[in-house]
Amino acid sequence: MQRIETDVLVIGAGMAGLTAAARALDLGTSVVVVEKSDTVGGSARFAGYAWTAPGRAVMDEVNPDGDPVLRNALVDGFADGIAWIRALGVHCADSVPVLRYGRGHRFDTNQYIDECRRRVSTGGQLFTGTETLALRTEDGAVTGARVRRPDGTEIEIVSTAVVLATGGFQADGELVAEHIHPRAGEMQVRSNPVSAGAGLRLAENVGAATGMSRSGFYGHLVPTRVPFRDPSDFVALSLYYSEHALLFNLGNRRFTDETLGDHLTAMRLLDQPEARGLLVADERVYREWVLGSYVEGAVAVDKFELTQRRGGRCGIAETLEDFAYLPPEWGYDGAAVAEQIRQVNAAGTAVRPARAHDIAPLDTGPYYIIETCPALTFPFHGIRIDATARVLSAGGGTIPGLFAAGSDAGGLYHHAYAGGIAPALVFGLAAADAAAALPSPHDGTAPAAAST
Numbered sequence: 001m002q003r004i005e006t007d008v009l010v011i012g013a014g015m016a017g018l019t020a021a022a023r024a025l026d027l028g029t030s031v032v033v034v035e036k037s038d039t040v041g042g043s044a045r046f047a048g049y050a051w052t053a054p055g056r057a058v059m060d061e062v063n064p065d066g067d068p069v070l071r072n073a074l075v076d077g078f079a080d081g082i083a084w085i086r087a088l089g090v091h092c093a094d095s096v097p098v099l100r101y102g103r104g105h106r107f108d109t110n111q112y113i114d115e116c117r118r119r120v121s122t123g124g125q126l127f128t129g130t131e132t133l134a135l136r137t138e139d140g141a142v143t144g145a146r147v148r149r150p151d152g153t154e155i156e157i158v159s160t161a162v163v164l165a166t167g168g169f170q171a172d173g174e175l176v177a178e179h180i181h182p183r184a185g186e187m188q189v190r191s192n193p194v195s196a197g198a199g200l201r202l203a204e205n206v207g208a209a210t211g212m213s214r215s216g217f218y219g220h221l222v223p224t225r226v227p228f229r230d231p232s233d234f235v236a237l238s239l240y241y242s243e244h245a246l247l248f249n250l251g252n253r254r255f256t257d258e259t260l261g262d263h264l265t266a267m268r269l270l271d272q273p274e275a276r277g278l279l280v281a282d283e284r285v286y287r288e289w290v291l292g293s294y295v296e297g298a299v300a301v302d303k304f305e306l307t308q309r310r311g312g313r314c315g316i317a318e319t320l321e322d323f324a325y326l327p328p329e330w331g332y333d334g335a336a337v338a339e340q341i342r343q344v345n346a347a348g349t350a351v352r353p354a355r356a357h358d359i360a361p362l363d364t365g366p367y368y369i370i371e372t373c374p375a376l377t378f379p380f381h382g383i384r385i386d387a388t389a390r391v392l393s394a395g396g397g398t399i400p401g402l403f404a405a406g407s408d409a410g411g412l413y414h415h416a417y418a419g420g421i422a423p424a425l426v427f428g429l430a431a432a433d434a435a436a437a438l439p440s441p442h443d444g445t446a447p448a449a450a451s452t
């Protein structure tokens with residue numbers, strides 16, 4: 001079996017993994033990156049903003065049950081993360097509001113990924129199409145991994161540190177059902193298709209602590225019965241505007257405060273009968289929010305027109321009376337839904353939680369109705385880490401030599417969300433900094449550059 005020695009082995013070449021790899025190279029350590037897919041970038045290729053809560057107080061308020069150590073580390077490390085992106089020569093715009101409570105920077109994730117890849121290809125080694133079979137351990141410390149190339153040959157990679165960055169387990173229906181919700185495996189996956197829990201399993205096999213189970217997921221509402229055709233649908237079909245609309249379950253009732261955000265509504269819909277509901281916008285919401293961008297700079301898509309064109313369940317009711325003509329096979333009582341809308345309109349401004357805003361009445365026809373369900377981007381359950389991305393041991397303390405970052409890590413969010421790129425960036429950098437500080441048993445010379 002071929003054997004390679006390196007300081008840092010990174011498993012997964014998306015946002016977190018390539019960040020860790022590029023930083024580790026910058027710090028003068030030798031790096032090997034192993035990626036299962038034939039291409040690098042993962043879900044980061046579809047993202048556009050690095051954003052999170054603008055300070056500890058906001059993070060605590062929107063994500064009170066997330067691990068406080070990780071919440072603070074994310075907020076505190078965010079500015080340095082943005083500086084790192086810019087230091088790589090990648091343009092990162094000024095900050096704009098994101099999701100009402102957050103702030104973030106639009107940047108070209110593809111340029112960033114390609115720059116990191118270029119650095120790894122010239123300064124380290126990158127193996128694509130390569131599966132990780134098992135982590136190597138010595139005296140309780142992780143010391144590398146055994147991997148298999150596409151041609152079947154195996155390589156033993158001996159390293160001082162291993163960074164797990166395989167992007168979560170959203171592509172594994174069983175893990176999703178176990179850790180998110182028994183019905184979560186029915187959701188469409190709006191992410192790269194490769195992230196199927198390899199990091200979690202590798203970590204569990206060496207005694208890592210994991211959690212928090214049932215802590216939810218990041219995702220968005222999408223039209224029911226419209227399969228994603230390609231990754232551009234992940235954004236095009238997401239009904240971000242739901243925070244300005246009303247959502248009714250199969251019992252013809254609202255069940256959540258829609259104004260808290262589409263990402264939270266998506267989690268709550270999963271708990272409702274058949275995990276589907278009717279999303280109703282009126283003419284004003286359609287004009288102002290369905291046709292508009294949800295974040296400054298994002299391309300606007302007419303979600304209603306797209307749903308209609310793709311054969312999704314949707315329709316236009318000229319008046320509230322017309323709700324009585326909803327197709328019976330959809331399973332809703334249209335008159336009852338219309339009555340609920342009348343009641344919201346009559347109630348006017350309701351008292352709402354601190355981060356919410358008031359629902360303006362939906363009182364101007366026509367009404368735009370889409371039947372919706374949640375789609376899954378990544379789970380919040382994962383490998384437990386500390387502020388420097390060291391993996392916690394189920395038996396207490398940390399597992400020497402093992403780090404995790406990005407969507408492989410759990411505990412940061414609990415039924416709340418403040419960015420996916422930001423934790424991949426911040427904890428990817430932290431993992432590299434901590435890994436580079438470990439004493440190296442090797443001679444420190446970088447292996448011959450090779451990109452395969």
Ligand SMILES: Cc1cc2nc3c(=O)[nH]c(=O)nc-3n(C[C@H](O)[C@H](O)[C@H](O)COP(=O)(O)OP(=O)(O)OC[C@H]3O[C@@H](n4cnc5c(N)ncnc54)[C@H](O)[C@@H]3O)c2cc1C
Nearest residue numbers: 012014015016036042043047048049167198406407420421
């Ligand atoms: C459509 C869309 C839009 C988004 N927009 C935003 C946004 O604007 N802002 C934001 O903050 N977040 C956004 N996100 C979320 C963000 O992309 C992720 O949170 C982020 O990419 C996570 O980084 P990661 O490195 O953990 O995972 P990824 O970037 O997905 O990388 C994981 C990598 O690991 C590889 N891998 C998987 N299994 C293995 C294995 N066994 N061995 C080796 N490699 C493996 C994968 O192929 C992939 O390359 C968006 C996500 C999607 C899908």
